[in-house]
Amino acid sequence: MWTWKRWLKRSSVTAEQVKSNGSIPSHIAIIMDGNGRWAKRRGLPRSAGHRSGMKNVKHIAQAANKIGVDVLTLYTFSTENWKRPQDEVDYLMKLPEQFFEIEIKELEENNVQVQMIGDMEGLPDHTLKPIQQSIERTKNNTGMILNFAVNYGSRTEMVAAIKQLAKKVKEEEMELEQINEEYVSLHLQTKDLPDPDLLIRTSGEQRISNFLLWQLAYTEFSFSPLYWPDYKEQHLYEAIEQFQTRGRRYGGL
Numbered sequence: 507m508w509t510w511k512r513w514l515k516r517s518s519v520t521a522e523q524v525k526s527n528g529s530i531p532s533h534i535a536i537i538m539d540g541n542g543r544w545a546k547r548r549g550l551p552r553s554a555g556h557r558s559g560m561k562n563v564k565h566i567a568q569a570a571n572k573i574g575v576d577v578l579t580l581y582t583f584s585t586e587n588w589k590r591p592q593d594e595v596d597y598l599m600k601l602p603e604q605f606f607e608i609e610i611k612e613l614e615e616n617n618v619q620v621q622m623i624g625d626m627e628g629l630p631d632h633t634l635k636p637i638q639q640s641i642e643r644t645k646n647n648t649g650m651i652l653n654f655a656v657n658y659g660s661r662t663e664m665v666a667a668i669k670q671l672a673k674k675v676k677e678e679e680m681e682l683e684q685i686n687e688e689y690v691s692l693h694l695q696t697k698d699l700p701d702p703d704l705l706i707r708t709s710g711e712q713r714i715s716n717f718l719l720w721q722l723a724y725t726e727f728s729f730s731p732l733y734w735p736d737y738k739e740q741h742l743y744e745a746i747e748q749f750q751t752r753g754r755r756y757g758g759l
């Protein structure tokens with residue numbers, strides 16, 4: 507019988523193995539879910555789960571960097587997460603400051619470029635500033651892009667793109683006929699990034715929760731029953747190993 511305990515015990519795959527097995531996904535996107543349940547299982551407050559989840563970001567970013575992933579996009583706060591109790595939202599809004607204070611030096615040294623997608627205007631200063639400072643400090647790095655989706659919602663992103671395109675047509679900057687898939691992609695916040703090759707969601711939920719709806723059109727999915735704080739390097743490598751066995755057909759044969 508399949509259980510999460512057996513999943514945990516599966517023999518681990520190493521970085522060397524995944525690198526030699528086949529192609530490494532250029533862009534991996536992760537819905538880091540299950541922090542609250544991780545804490546609940548331990549009789550701890552939800553905030554303890556978020557703190558533990560934040561610490562795990564470093565391990566997974568390092569693991570992805572080690573094998574040559576070009577872009578790692580992490581869903582950290584959705585436009586719908588504002589619905590949560592105020593104290594939880596307040597706690598989540600403090601995490602970027604804590605994260606970058608501890609990690610920025612190492613990210614800089616590892617040649618990682620920090621980027622962000624999401625609605626910046628909706629974020630308090632103490633959340634946005636450390637992110638912007640980290641983006642600035644790492645902007646000349648040439649290694650993996652560590653892209654945080656903060657206050658991100660795919661529908662909001664698409665509405666903004668539609669408005670920009672409509673404005674350009676209205677102001678006769680472009681013809682209606684010029685709008686095509688490429689043009690739409692170029693008006694999304696991910697315009698400089700390739701579409702994700704692999705989407706991982708932890709915690710056993712199997713839904714997208716308003717994440718990168720346009721960009722995931724041909725992405726391979728990997729759902730893990732593990733809560734985010736328990737999702738380790740070996741699990742990432744197992745997901746990639748699985749990905750390497752898939753035949754991506756893009757509608758062809």
Ligand code: IPE
Pocket residue numbers: 538539540541542543544582583584587598709
């Ligand atoms: C993911 O964990 C983190 C955020 C959404 C901010 P959750 O907080 O959603 O944890 P669960 O799903 O309630 O266990």
Ligand code: IPE
Pocket residue numbers: 537538539540581582583584587711713715
């Ligand atoms: C998705 O998780 C958002 C993040 C991981 C940041 P949620 O926990 O908010 O998603 P739902 O509510 O289960 O769909």
Ligand code: MG
Pocket residue numbers: 539540541
């Ligand atoms: Mg959740």
